[in-house]
Every structure is written in C-alpha cells, then in structure tokens.
Amino acid sequence: xxxxxxxxxxxxxxxxxxxxxxxxxxxxxxxxxxxxxxxxxxxxxxxxxxxxxxxxxxxxxxxxxxxxxxxxxxxxxxxxxxxxxxxxxxxxxxxxxxxxxxxxxxxxxxxxxxxxxxxxxxxxxxxxxxxxxxxxxxxxxxxxxxxxxxxxxxxxxxxxxxxxxxxxxxxxxxxxxxxxxxxxxxxxxxxxxxxxxxxxxxxxxxxxxxxxxxxxxxxxxxxxxxxxxxxxxxxxxxxxxxxxxxxxxxxxxxxxxxxxxxxxxxxxxxxxxxxxxxxxxxxxxxxxxxxxxxxxxxxxxxxxxxxxxxxxxxxxxxxxxxxxx
Amino acid sequence: xxxxxxxxxxxxxxxxxxxxxxxxxxxxxxxxxxxxxxxxxxxxxxxxxxxxxxxxxxxxxxxxxxxxxxxxxxxxxxxxxxxxxxxxxxxxxxxxxxxxxxxxxxxxxxxxxxxxxxxxxxxxxxxxxxxxxxxxxxxxxxxxxxxxxxxxxxxxxxxxxxxxxxxxxxxxxxxxxxxxxxxxxxxxxxxxxxxxxxxxxxxxxxxxxxxxxxxxxxxxxxxxxxxxxxxxxxxxxxxxxxxxxxxxxxxxxxxxxxxxxxxxxxxxxxxxxxxxxxxxxxxxxxxxxxxxxxxxxxxxxxxxxxxxxxxxxx
Numbered sequence: 001x002x003x004x005x006x007x008x009x010x011x012x013x014x015x016x017x018x019x020x021x022x023x024x025x026x027x028x029x030x031x032x033x034x035x036x037x038x039x040x041x042x043x044x045x046x047x048x049x050x051x052x053x054x055x056x057x058x059x060x061x062x063x064x065x066x067x068x069x070x071x072x073x074x075x076x077x078x079x080x081x082x083x084x085x086x087x088x089x090x091x092x093x094x095x096x097x098x099x100x101x102x103x104x105x106x107x108x109x110x111x112x113x114x115x116x117x118x119x120x121x122x123x124x125x126x127x128x129x130x131x132x133x134x135x136x137x138x139x140x141x142x143x144x145x146x147x148x149x150x151x152x153x154x155x156x157x158x159x160x161x162x163x164x165x166x167x168x169x170x171x172x173x174x175x176x177x178x179x180x181x182x183x184x185x186x187x188x189x190x191x192x193x194x195x196x197x198x199x200x201x202x203x204x205x206x207x208x209x210x211x212x213x214x215x216x217x218x219x220x221x222x223x224x225x226x227x228x229x230x231x232x233x234x235x236x237x238x239x240x241x242x243x244x245x246x247x248x249x250x251x252x253x254x255x256x257x258x259x260x261x262x263x264x265x266x267x268x269x270x271x272x273x274x275x276x277x278x279x280x281x282x283x284x285x286x287x288x289x290x291x292x293x294x295x296x297x298x299x300x301x302x303x304x305x306x307x308x309x310x311x312x313x314x315x316x317x318x319x320x321x322x323x324x325x
Numbered sequence: 326x327x328x329x330x331x332x333x334x335x336x337x338x339x340x341x342x343x344x345x346x347x348x349x350x351x352x353x354x355x356x357x358x359x360x361x362x363x364x365x366x367x368x369x370x371x372x373x374x375x376x377x378x379x380x381x382x383x384x385x386x387x388x389x390x391x392x393x394x395x396x397x398x399x400x401x402x403x404x405x406x407x408x409x410x411x412x413x414x415x416x417x418x419x420x421x422x423x424x425x426x427x428x429x430x431x432x433x434x435x436x437x438x439x440x441x442x443x444x445x446x447x448x449x450x451x452x453x454x455x456x457x458x459x460x461x462x463x464x465x466x467x468x469x470x471x472x473x474x475x476x477x478x479x480x481x482x483x484x485x486x487x488x489x490x491x492x493x494x495x496x497x498x499x500x501x502x503x504x505x506x507x508x509x510x511x512x513x514x515x516x517x518x519x520x521x522x523x524x525x526x527x528x529x530x531x532x533x534x535x536x537x538x539x540x541x542x543x544x545x546x547x548x549x550x551x552x553x554x555x556x557x558x559x560x561x562x563x564x565x566x567x568x569x570x571x572x573x574x575x576x577x578x579x580x581x582x583x584x585x586x587x588x589x590x591x592x593x594x595x596x597x598x599x600x601x602x603x604x605x606x607x608x609x610x611x612x613x614x615x616x617x618x619x620x621x622x623x624x625x626x627x628x629x630x631x632x633x634x635x636x637x638x639x
Contacts, residue, residue, distance in 0.1 A: 011469070018470045023482070030486035134365070137619075141612035143563055145570050146586060146604035149593060157594045256475045263477050264567040278478065279571040282485045290485040294478040302473050 001313070008309055012302045019298045023291050024068050028061065030287070077295075078288040082281065087292045090277060095296060097167060098273035101196070101266070102258045104189055108197025109254060113204025114247065120205065121212035122235055132205070140202035145264035148195040152268065155191060163188050165270035192269040196261045200254060207250055211243040218242075245316055252308025259297050330388035330421060331410045334379065337386060341374035359624040366620020372613035376606075380428040389419040391426035392578040402596035412598040414588055424602055427580040432610065434496040434575070435562035441500025442561070443507055443554045450511025451538045455519055464508070471505035477564060484573045492575055495568075499561050507553050514546040521545075548625035555618035559611045566607050582607050 043051075052058045056067060071078070077087035116132055123129045139147075156164035163169065169184050176184055215221065216239050224238045225231075263275035270276070274293050281289035348370075349361045361367050379386055389395065400417040403409055411420040453464040479502045484490065490498060518524060519542055527541045543550070568574030569583025577584050582603040589599035 014466075015470050015473045019474055022470075026482065026486060137615055138608075138612060141559070141608050141615055143566050143570075143583075143604065143607050143611070145567055146600070146607065149586065149590070149600055150604070153593055153597060256472070259475045260477045260564075260567075263481070264570055267571050278481050279573070282481050282571070282573045285485055287482070287485040290478075290482050294474065294482050297478050298474045301475060305473075 004313065005310070008306060012306050015302050016295075016299055020069070020072065020295060021065075023295060024065055027287065027291060028064075077292040080281070080286055080289050082284040082286040082289070087288050090289060091274070091292055091296055094272060094274045094277040094293075097271060098259075098262050098266070098275060100189065101192055101262060101271060101273055102255070104193035105196035105200060105258055105261075106251070106254060108193060109200030109204055110247070110251065112197065112201035114208050116201065116205035117208025117212060118235065118240060120209040121216065121239070122231070124209075124213060129209075133209070136202040136205045138202075139198055140206065142199060143264075144195055144199050144261045145268050147199065148192065148265050148268035151191050151195055162191050167272060192265050192271050195265050195268070196258060199261070200257060203257075204247075204250060204254075208243065208247060211246045212239055215239040215243045245312065248308055248312045248315060251311075252305040255304035256301050259300065330408070333382075333386040334421070334425070337378040337382060338375050341371050341378055344374055345371040356624045359627060360620045363616075363620050363623065365616045366623075369613035369616030369620065372609055373617060376428050376432055376610055376613075379425050380432050383425050383429055387419075387422035387425040389422040391423045391580050392418065393422075394418055402592050402599065404596070405598055411602045412596065414585070414599045415592050415596070416588070420585075420599060420602055423580040423585055424582070424606060427582050427585060427603065428606070430492055430575055430579060430581040431562055431565060431583070431607070434492055434499070434565045434581070435558045435610075437493070437496035438499035438503065438561040438565070439554055439557035441497060442503040442557055443550065444504075445501065446504035446507025446553075447511050447543065447550060449504065450508035451515050451543060453508065454512040454515030455534065455538050455542060457516075461512075465512070468505045468508055471502070472509075476502050477568065480564075480568055481573055489573065489576045492579070492581075495565070495574060496561075499564060503557070503561065503564075507557065510549055510553055511546060514549050515542055518542050518545040548622070551625060552618050552622045555614050555621060559614035559618075562607065562614075563611060 049058070056064060075088050077091065079085070080087050080090055083090055116136065120129045120132050152164055155161045165188075167185065167188050168181070169188075173181060173184055212235070216235070220242075221234060221239055224234045229237070259275070261275075262271075262273055263279055265271070266273045266276035267279050274296060278290050278293040281287075281293070345367055349367060352358055352361050395413065395417045397417050400409075400413050402415050403413040403417075405412040409419050409421065411424065414420055414423070449464050449468070453461040476499070480495075480498060483498060515538075524537060524541050527537045532540075565574055565581065566583035566586075569581045570587045572584075572587060575581035575584050577588065585603040586600045589596070589603070592599055
C-alpha cells in the first residue's frame, strides 16, 4: 500500500508540475506584450525595454522559468491587473466559496443520484423506471447556466423565495444572529448548489442504474436470493455495496465537471468563487488571474482523483496490487 | 414572407419528420431496426435533421438578417407576435432569425470540435493500445495531464492571453483539448481487439501496423467510436454555449445560442422569450444527441455491459 501510494503521489505531482510548465510557456508564447494587455497603442520602444528589464523579461527563458517556479513555491502568483492586488489574495478569497459550492453540489449529486438510480434499478423496465430515465436524460441535457437562469427567474425574481445572488445578504447579514447568519448563507447557497447538483445527479442516476443492474445480474446476487432474502435486502445489502465501487470513480470524475460548471453557475448567481473570478478576469484580459485559476483548478482535480483512488484502494484491495493505470 | 415567418421552419420540420419516416421504412439489417425500435432515438434523429436543415437553409428560413437592428426605438424586447414569432431582443433584432443563424454557429462548432476530438482521440488511443510499451506509456501520461485541466479553463486562459477566438479556431481549440477521454476509451477497446485471431493473422501476413489498425482493429471499435462521437458533439455544444454565455466564446454580433442567452440576461424577467428559446434549442439538440447516442449503443452493441461508455468528459 505504501509504495502504491508513493507512486500515485509522485504521478500526481508530475501532472501538476507539467501543467505549471505548460502554463509558463503559454504565457511566454502569447502574442503582444504583458504591459499592454489591451494592445491598442504601441509603447515607445525605449520605455518597453525599460519595463522588460525591470520585470526581468530580458533575461534568458531558463532563468525566467526558474524564477517563476521559485515564486510559485513561495505562493507568489503575480499581480492582478484588474484588482490591483496579488493574485494569491484574490484566489484565497475565492477558493473557499467554490469549495463550499462544489461540496454542496456534490452532496446533492451523490445523494439524489444514488437514490434515483436505486429506485430505477428496483423498478427496472417498469413505468416509474422509464419515467425517471427520460426525466434524468432531460435534466442531463440542460445547459447548467440556463437551468440556473430559469431557477433564478422562477424562485428568485418571480416567487421571491430565495435571494438572486451573492454569498450573504449585503445589508442584513452583519446584524443577524449566528443561526440567522447560517440560514442566510444556506438560502444563498441553495440555488447555485441545486443548479450544479441537479445536472450532476441526473448523470449519476444514469450511471448508478446501469451499475446496479449489472451487479444484480451476478452470481452473488443469485446466491443472496437463493438464501431467501427479501428483494430490498438483496438490492441494498448486496448489489448496492458492489455498485458503490464505480460510484467512487464517479466522484473523482465529478470534480472537473463541478469546476467547469462553477464557471458559469457562479457567473449566473454572482457567487464570488474561482469560476467567477476567472470569467471576470477573462473579460478584463487579466491573464495572471486566469492562469492562476487554471493551476488551482488543476491542483483541485488532481487532488480529487488522488483521493478517489485512495478511497477505491481502501474499498477494493485488488487495486493496490495492480499497477495503477 | 414577412407575413408568415413561421412557415419556412415548419416546412423544414415536416421535411425532417418525413425523412426519418422514409429512413425507418427503408431500414434493413438488425442494427438499423434496433435503432428505430426506440421511438426516443428516432425522434432524436428527427430533431437533429431538423436543426441541421435550419443551419443549411438559414438564409431561406430566417425572415430577417440576424444582426439587423430593425428599429432600436420601437421594436425593443417585443413579445412574440405574428411578425416576430419568437419576439425581438433588447437590440430590436428578430430572435427567430438569430436562432436560425445561431444554429449554424452552435451546431457547426459542436460538430467540428467533436470531429477533431474524436479523430485525434482515436488515433492516439489506437496507437497507445496497439503499440503498447513505450508509446502507450508516453501517450497515456499526456492524457493524464490533459484530463487534469478542466477544458473550460484552457479556453479561458487562451482567450485571456490572446484575444477572443473566431468560431473555427474556437472549435479547433475545443477539439484539440477535448480528445483525452475518447483516447482512453479507444485504447481500452483496442487492447482487447488486438488479441483476436484475425488481427494476429493480419500481423502474421506482414500487414503494416497502421493498416492493421485501420482495417482490422478499429472497425471492431466502431460502436464505441460512434457513440462517443455523438456524446462528444453534445459536450462540445454545451461547452461552447457556456463559454459564449460568459463572453469568452462566440463574440457578438455573430449569434450563437450561448451569447443570445448572455444578451438576454438584463431583461430576464421582463422579456423571458429572449432567453427561453435559445435555451430550449440547446436543450433540444443536446437531448436529441443523447437519445441518438443511447439508440446507437443499443443498436450497434446490444450485448455490451451497460456501464461501458456512459462516463464521458464533460
């Protein structure tokens, strides 16, 4: 287990390092100069040369790369053009919000998705199963940002049940009691988390139905039935346990989906997370922020899939002995 | 034409319905029959033909030019009417016309990006699975890296470092960064197919490796390829829509379904038709692609384990 873990960890670090290197070269291959992100009026050549010297851009690429790595190791991600503050600070504010949103969405996705999948497998090929199959296919086909806008229109602007954006109420929040503040946060979290979670849940349900049906066709299920167990116990006690293994893989795969979704959903609900930070930065050509969020997203995905692999290895000892793919 | 602007799209709809019925009648062979046995798959195919027809015939179907601001004072955000069947947007442009031309952009980007991604993914996956050893190790490490970066951030970074991309470069970028999951899927298929006797026979006859792959190995993976191609178009279209929605994809005034919804954000409550119709169009096409993918899977590979090919990159 220890060598397996060490090898897996080294692979993860290698991936992050490769992406960091790619990002560095992408920045240097980009057209134009970093001093004129809007690129409409050329700088005086002597002024530009001075700026290049001042920021070390006249030094050899290898030296610049070494300096970039050094800065990154110290947590220095550069300066944001549009926010006039270090990128690390902007990211530090944004990442917790995205993690909260993604965790809530993941909880909805897994609980709802696994439950619907189990109901479908128990009712396989009956009317309820068909209904849920079509329903989940429809929800799975919805663009997340549009679903968000529709929910916003109905529950926010139409019925006024939930706030239309932000993390907390800008006026009332500071004056609320502790329970009131928590409720305020949850009310703000509800719609963005539901938007992301519903689409994910539809995908999970499709997957889980197939996984359960596959498990139900296997020998150990036949044995459990032959023992005289009720169908519910066969489904929940025997089939579900085995069908949960692929669900762990699914959890690792869910993270890129959630991060991609967070870019548009955070924009819809003005949720100040990584996705909105990146989307806003693109519009103002603030590439230090965009490249930093790309690195952060990569780190999160790599960490997530590492965690999924470890969980999988804990749940299924066969994996540890094989060469990881 | 201005009197009855809904007639041309209705004609396209009827024609695509007829086309699918004709196809079904002429369906020979067990695979085609299995596909048409599912009404959902047949309906999905019909919807795809309909939208493809709209895209091809856009100049004939659209009542106005897509970026024409018809009357910036009098025709802002008008509700649907006989003259403007889907209403007008905040800039007094006809939504039906933008939607029809947007079909070209959104569908075109989706198909081009998926074509690139499936082609590259197949080539890489086949090489890795067939040659194994060093080739496999190198290619799969590249895939590991590619899968670690959520695609949307790659496009965001590219746009922020350069400038917003025109539709074709955008589609190429989406395709060239979207083949990683496909290549893993193809590799897994090729690993099992390469061990079959007929492949070994071809090798023993001295057929060159790439010819073995193209003529003997990949036909065996056709089912996986076709299904993942259909899903890939859907994913690419969703990604383009999201990118255009946040302003990093297709740039206005060129209409795409995603940037139409972006334009509609400010009048969400007062003029909901500006966002409802493009949103429904995206949903309809993606739903159609998913149904067709399900139908193709049932038709081409009826005995495959239910789990294979469901998980895709998104």
